[in-house]
Amino acid sequence: xxxxxxxxxxxxxxxxxxxxxxxxxxxxxxxxxxxxxxxxxxxxxxxxxxxxxxxxxxxxxxxxxxxxxxxxxxxxxxxxxxxxxxxxxxxxxxxxxxxxxxxxxxxxx
Amino acid sequence: xxxxxxxxxxxxxxxxxxxxxxxxxxxxxxxxxxxxxxxxxxxxxxxxxxxxxxxxxxxxxxxxxxxxxxxxxxxxxxxxxxxxxxxxxxxxxxxxxxxxxxxxxxxxxxxxxxxxxxxxxxxxxxxxxxxxxxxxxxxxxxxxxxxxxxxxxxxxxxxxxxxxxxxxxxxxxxxxxxxxxxxxxxxxxxxxxxxxxxxxxxxxxxxxxxxxxxxxxxxxxxxxxxxxxxxxxxxxxxxxxxxxxxxxxxxxxxxxxxxxxxxxxxxxxxxxxxxxxxxxxxxxxxxxxxxxxxxxxxxxxxxxxxxxxxxxxxxxxxxxxxxxxxxxxxxxxxxxxxxxxxxxxxxxxxxxxxxxxxxxxxxxxxxxxxxxxxxxxxxxxxxxxxxxxxxxxxxxxxxxxxxxxxxxxxxxxxxxxxxxxxxxxxxxxxxxxxxxxxxxxxxxxxxxxxxxxxxxxxxxxxxxxxxxxxxxxxxxxxxxxxxxxxxxxxxxxxxxxxxxxxxxxxxxxxxxxxxxxxxxxxxxxxxxxxxxxxxxxxxxxxxxxxxxxxxxxxxxxxxxxxxxxxxxxxxxxxxxxxxxxxxxxxxxxxxxxxxxxxxxxxxxxxxxxxxxxxxxxxxxxxxxxxxxxxxxxxxxxxxxxxxxxxxxxxxxxxxxxxxxxxxxxxxxxxxxxxxxxxx
Ligand SMILES: Nc1nc2c(ncn2[C@@H]2O[C@H](COP(=O)(O)OP(=O)(O)OP(=O)(O)O)[C@@H](O)[C@H]2O)c(=O)[nH]1
Ligand SMILES: [Mg+2]
Numbered sequence: 001x002x003x004x005x006x007x008x009x010x011x012x013x014x015x016x017x018x019x020x021x022x023x024x025x026x027x028x029x030x031x032x033x034x035x036x037x038x039x040x041x042x043x044x045x046x047x048x049x050x051x052x053x054x055x056x057x058x059x060x061x062x063x064x065x066x067x068x069x070x071x072x073x074x075x076x077x078x079x080x081x082x083x084x085x086x087x088x089x090x091x092x093x094x095x096x097x098x099x100x101x102x103x104x105x106x107x108x109x
Numbered sequence: 110x111x112x113x114x115x116x117x118x119x120x121x122x123x124x125x126x127x128x129x130x131x132x133x134x135x136x137x138x139x140x141x142x143x144x145x146x147x148x149x150x151x152x153x154x155x156x157x158x159x160x161x162x163x164x165x166x167x168x169x170x171x172x173x174x175x176x177x178x179x180x181x182x183x184x185x186x187x188x189x190x191x192x193x194x195x196x197x198x199x200x201x202x203x204x205x206x207x208x209x210x211x212x213x214x215x216x217x218x219x220x221x222x223x224x225x226x227x228x229x230x231x232x233x234x235x236x237x238x239x240x241x242x243x244x245x246x247x248x249x250x251x252x253x254x255x256x257x258x259x260x261x262x263x264x265x266x267x268x269x270x271x272x273x274x275x276x277x278x279x280x281x282x283x284x285x286x287x288x289x290x291x292x293x294x295x296x297x298x299x300x301x302x303x304x305x306x307x308x309x310x311x312x313x314x315x316x317x318x319x320x321x322x323x324x325x326x327x328x329x330x331x332x333x334x335x336x337x338x339x340x341x342x343x344x345x346x347x348x349x350x351x352x353x354x355x356x357x358x359x360x361x362x363x364x365x366x367x368x369x370x371x372x373x374x375x376x377x378x379x380x381x382x383x384x385x386x387x388x389x390x391x392x393x394x395x396x397x398x399x400x401x402x403x404x405x406x407x408x409x410x411x412x413x414x415x416x417x418x419x420x421x422x423x424x425x426x427x428x429x430x431x432x433x434x435x436x437x438x439x440x441x442x443x444x445x446x447x448x449x450x451x452x453x454x455x456x457x458x459x460x461x462x463x464x465x466x467x468x469x470x471x472x473x474x475x476x477x478x479x480x481x482x483x484x485x486x487x488x489x490x491x492x493x494x495x496x497x498x499x500x501x502x503x504x505x506x507x508x509x510x511x512x513x514x515x516x517x518x519x520x521x522x523x524x525x526x527x528x529x530x531x532x533x534x535x536x537x538x539x540x541x542x543x544x545x546x547x548x549x550x551x552x553x554x555x556x557x558x559x560x561x562x563x564x565x566x567x568x569x570x571x572x573x574x575x576x577x578x579x580x581x582x583x584x585x586x587x588x589x590x591x592x593x594x595x596x597x598x599x600x601x602x603x604x605x606x607x608x609x610x611x612x613x614x615x616x617x618x619x620x621x622x623x624x625x626x627x628x629x630x631x632x633x634x635x636x637x638x639x640x641x642x643x644x645x646x647x648x649x650x651x652x653x654x655x656x657x658x659x660x661x662x663x664x665x666x667x668x669x670x671x672x673x674x675x676x677x678x679x680x681x682x683x684x685x686x687x688x689x690x691x692x693x694x695x696x697x698x699x700x701x702x703x704x705x706x707x708x709x710x711x712x713x714x715x716x717x718x719x720x721x722x723x724x725x726x727x728x729x730x731x732x733x734x735x736x737x738x739x740x741x742x743x744x745x746x747x748x749x750x751x752x753x754x755x756x757x758x759x760x761x762x763x764x765x766x767x768x769x770x771x772x773x774x775x776x777x778x779x780x781x782x783x784x785x786x787x788x
Contacts, residue, residue: 052360056325056326056327056358056359057176057599058599059325059359059360059363060172060174060176060325060327060359060363061171061176061599061602062602063172063359063360063362063363064170064171064172064174064209064213064363065171065206065602065603065604066205066206066209068360068363068364068367069360069364070364071367076386076387077387077392077395079396079397081397081497082395082397082400082493082494082496082497083493083496083506083600083601085387085395085605087386087387088206089203089205089206090202090203090204090205090206091203091206091604092386092387092391092604092605092607093602093603093604093605094489094493094496094601094602094603094604094605095600095601095602096496096500096505096599096600096601096602097497097600098600099600099602
């Protein structure tokens, strides 16, 4: 089998591989955009909570203060180190910055 | 005999429970809580229409989960079924969010009444709340109320009496619908767990409530279920909890509860402008640099305010002492009472009472100023500004308030550690707190430094501050890991309440009551210790060498010299554990040879020549040793007493004391030996 026929046989696989990789890469980035955490969100933007991760203790504390998936809020303050301030259900809530990265959000554009 | 009915007040923090409690019970209450936050259940009573009502003010928590000690206290009380009526308070201005507590209460078979408090605030914000519609939906009594306005209390009494006469519990049917959702009946996780629970019974809690808590992985309920259920059913439940829905149980129940709430109140949502919610002030108060400067400014102002407020009490305490003592002496002599009795009355009873007045006046000032800051709503911002720094020590923002108030008075500050969420954090804060010098300690240290080292004293001041921060580091290293393990370090999650106008009358009443409670406890303790010290230091002929203390001191001098302290200094050091003033008083007795018995209780008996006497007798290395020992000495009896109460165990008091004894003596040792090399 010569080099030419080798190329003919292999290149479809290569093309599929490239396409697959590209798709994978896009999905990965797409997910990254979707999974923006509260800690990365900009000030004065509105959003809704998408997902909350963490142990049951953290979840119970966050839920009972008023943040659940689907709650709409406005981010009042996020300076990258102090606790994040959100306005949700008529209340200003402070969440420790580190823990706020466990709360994922959808940002309204 | 009249009837006694018990009412429990339940609600989220800042919903106004304590306001209602105080207005209902007035003076008839047992206080023991740090004003501002209810952290331990407070009880009181009032009489209405010939019936005695016992009221229990429960600690505020956002729900009925058992994440912190306070929440456990609250839930235990509710589950004990002792209350005839549970009065659930919610903040009408944040109705949807604060009704979560009610949603979490569904499934507990206790008679309830819902109080929509802060109606005045809600109305001012333009919210229309249809109270009777809510009442109809829930099927339990609901009252629109304003706990801060006394003229509205008749409405409360009326509602309360009828709620007790015809007790109704919340019906769990409507919440169940939220769990079932679109599924066919019996398919949802909650119903499946209920089935698996079988005939399981747990006091006033319905199975739906147990199922919710299991889904939320509530430690206590999981424990109970584990213990009481047979193996097969336990496995069935574990399987449900491990399923996909079960794993996110906490979120699932939370969503269902908020859906339930949103069906009860269709809020006339009035979107507020961000400026209104988060003002320019707030932007400054929460800024990571400006906020801290702002906070320091407020600290200075409040410390000055504390000094001013404490001044009258201090004046009375110290001013009364010589007058009373000479009075007792003259009366005693005239009546021919034994000198030993006169000495006891003067040094223990009169002196002890006067010093208690002085100490409590400081505590009073601190409580007052902090209550105002809390009431205005600044305290939460204050905590916010320091969350970052404190989380490095293993604490969180809320600890700033007690730590900072330590500069005024350690004993008062110790009570303030209750605002912290976990016991570990509370103990860690207590440990750090003991290193912070109160006003009297600063005065003693500066007096000693300037006596011995003259113009170099400011250097010692700076060195002292550096040592305090070093000790923070050391303490958080030594204790932090164990008390607040890395995986349990919970950060700040709290509400920044809107600014309020302070209700002066209520503050005054609250602070007055707390101060009185503290005074009574402190008096007992101080008199006891003063009596002990008096017995050790009494000599019939006034000769110091005939006192027990002298004998003990001399016997152990070889040991104490190891730390660079001759016995007179060591006894002064021990006296410093009683109070800082005592340490000076003892020194002036011992070094001036004034001939009287040691007095623990005379204020800066530091007569003018104490400085000279000290400087001429004591060598520089010894001075250095004593200075270091005084810096990290145990704060005072009152601080020990309150620490014992807060830590809740003698073991912890002993541990903290041992730590500071070791620290101060260790520093004294180092100081002495370095001093020997230098001077
Ligand atoms: N305007 C207004 N303010 C109120 C009312 N009730 C309470 N407040 C204020 O709300 C604040 C919080 O009240 P507290 O009674 O301390 O709240 P609490 O529920 O005991 O809080 P925790 O002890 O932390 O659980 C205080 O500043 C009160 O003065 C009300 O009906 N109207
Ligand atoms: Mg309270």
